[in-house]
Amino acid sequence: MDIFAAIAGLLASPMVPMLILLGMIVGGITGGCISAILLRIPGTPNCVATIEDGYAFTLKGQAAKALGLAICASVFGPLFSAIILMTFATILSTFALKFHFPEYVAAFILALSAVIAVSGESLLKGAIAALIGTMVGIVPAVGGSPAGLIAYAQARSAARDPGSFGKGAEGGVVAAEAANNATIGGALITALTLGIPGDTVTAMLVGALTIQGVQPGPLMFLNSPEVVYAIYAAILLASVMMFFFMMGATGPLVRPLNIPKPILLPGLFVVACVGIYSLNGRMFEVWIMCVLGLLGFLLEHFRYPLAPMILGFLLGPPLESNLRQMLGQYGSLMPLVTRPIPLVLLLGAVAFVAVSLRARRRERLPGS
Numbered sequence: 001m002d003i004f005a006a007i008a009g010l011l012a013s014p015m016v017p018m019l020i021l022l023g024m025i026v027g028g029i030t031g032g033c034i035s036a037i038l039l040r041i042p043g044t045p046n047c048v049a050t051i052e053d054g055y056a057f058t059l060k061g062q063a064a065k066a067l068g069l070a071i072c073a074s075v076f077g078p079l080f081s082a083i084i085l086m087t088f089a090t091i092l093s094t095f096a097l098k099f100h101f102p103e104y105v106a107a108f109i110l111a112l113s114a115v116i117a118v119s120g121e122s123l124l125k126g127a128i129a130a131l132i133g134t135m136v137g138i139v140p141a142v143g144g145s146p147a148g149l150i151a152y153a154q155a156r157s158a159a160r161d162p163g164s165f166g167k168g169a170e171g172g173v174v175a176a177e178a179a180n181n182a183t184i185g186g187a188l189i190t191a192l193t194l195g196i197p198g199d200t201v202t203a204m205l206v207g208a209l210t211i212q213g214v215q216p217g218p219l220m221f222l223n224s225p226e227v228v229y230a231i232y233a234a235i236l237l238a239s240v241m242m243f244f245f246m247m248g249a250t251g252p253l254v255r256p257l258n259i260p261k262p263i264l265l266p267g268l269f270v271v272a273c274v275g276i277y278s279l280n281g282r283m284f285e286v287w288i289m290c291v292l293g294l295l296g297f298l299l300e301h302f303r304y305p306l307a308p309m310i311l312g313f314l315l316g317p318p319l320e321s322n323l324r325q326m327l328g329q330y331g332s333l334m335p336l337v338t339r340p341i342p343l344v345l346l347l348g349a350v351a352f353v354a355v356s357l358r359a360r361r362r363e364r365l366p367g368s
Contacts, residue, residue: 018208019234025201026238029181030074030246034253037066037173041268046180049148053165053172063254066173068247073177075243080178081185082235089189089221101326102335106342106349108319111150113349113356151179157355184235192216192228 032043037054050070057066099107155175156165165172191202193216206216214224221228256264276289299309326335336342 018205018212019230021205021208022231022234023238023241025184025205026078026181026235027242028201029184030071030177030242033070033074033177034067037070038063038254038257039264039268046148046183047176049152049176049180050173052152052176053167053169054176056166056168057173058257060168062168063257064250066168067250067253069170069173070177071243071246071250073174074181074246075239077178077181078184078235078239081182081188082232082239083185085185085189085192085235086232089193098341101322101329102339102342103345104322105319105326106336106345108315108322110345110349110352111315112319113153113352147183148176148180151175153352153356157352157358188231188235192220192231 029044029046032047033050033054035041035043036047036050038058040051040055040058042048042051054066054070057063152165152172152175155171156162156169159165159169159171161169187202188205191206209216209227214220214227272289273286276286277283279285327333336346
């Protein structure tokens, strides 16, 4: 009876909903790779880079292999970020406090430099596509969307055979999934130590903590250490459980590929329409989805890469907003080069572009 009483007390704890939410965060980000690999449809914006090589495995009849790689990388990402969170949370929160409008602008420029590596055969077309849409997890409000793309770009630039990327490279799947899952810990650092959500998902966690009377911020580690330790444990446990559950379900997950496309694709379209309409109850947004779908089809037909457009679409508005506020506060672009953090980030973007272009030239060399 004591055991049952203890379990009942645990289930009645106000921490349970938050721990469930953390489990949903870990599982949701990982689950997004399933449709990205099997159907070339990212389940979440974080999984855009996974499409590049994940779907190529599916076309070769190796979808199960791609899912296995993605799941292994996905469990490593949050485990690694949780360790960083437990070890360096206070130090990294101090670093995050130094981010203002110039730092945000430079961080977004660094993220957009990933367009070089996902531009397909033509850099010019990639740049145009980035315009048709125009430390990541730690930077508040940046979120995990560009993390996978940046990691994918770095993996491609450093690979011995960069030409294999986009055609079913194991490193492409691993880099993308490890990075977008690692942003969980990064986003939680700013959420717990500063009370600033790193993305929309951690914003819900901050709200849940506030409702329970726990105020995220520097004093949380002193006033509510049990909550902090529970969050650490939840991330670690959710990552391990996700790994075993996903690995066991790999076989059934691949079975939807056996459904004929004339049946599968219209079904997905109906589900997408219902999902869009349920947000605000407006048909206008459904028509917008259809128009954007047609645009995506035309871009594909003329071989314009979609990933840069998505990256630009996600990062364009916050880049513009922070640039406008920076100009309003400082009156010039000089803070981008006079402040140390923006300068380092911009130099990183230049170096990243240079390395990516070098990798592209290496691809074109005979016998490379």
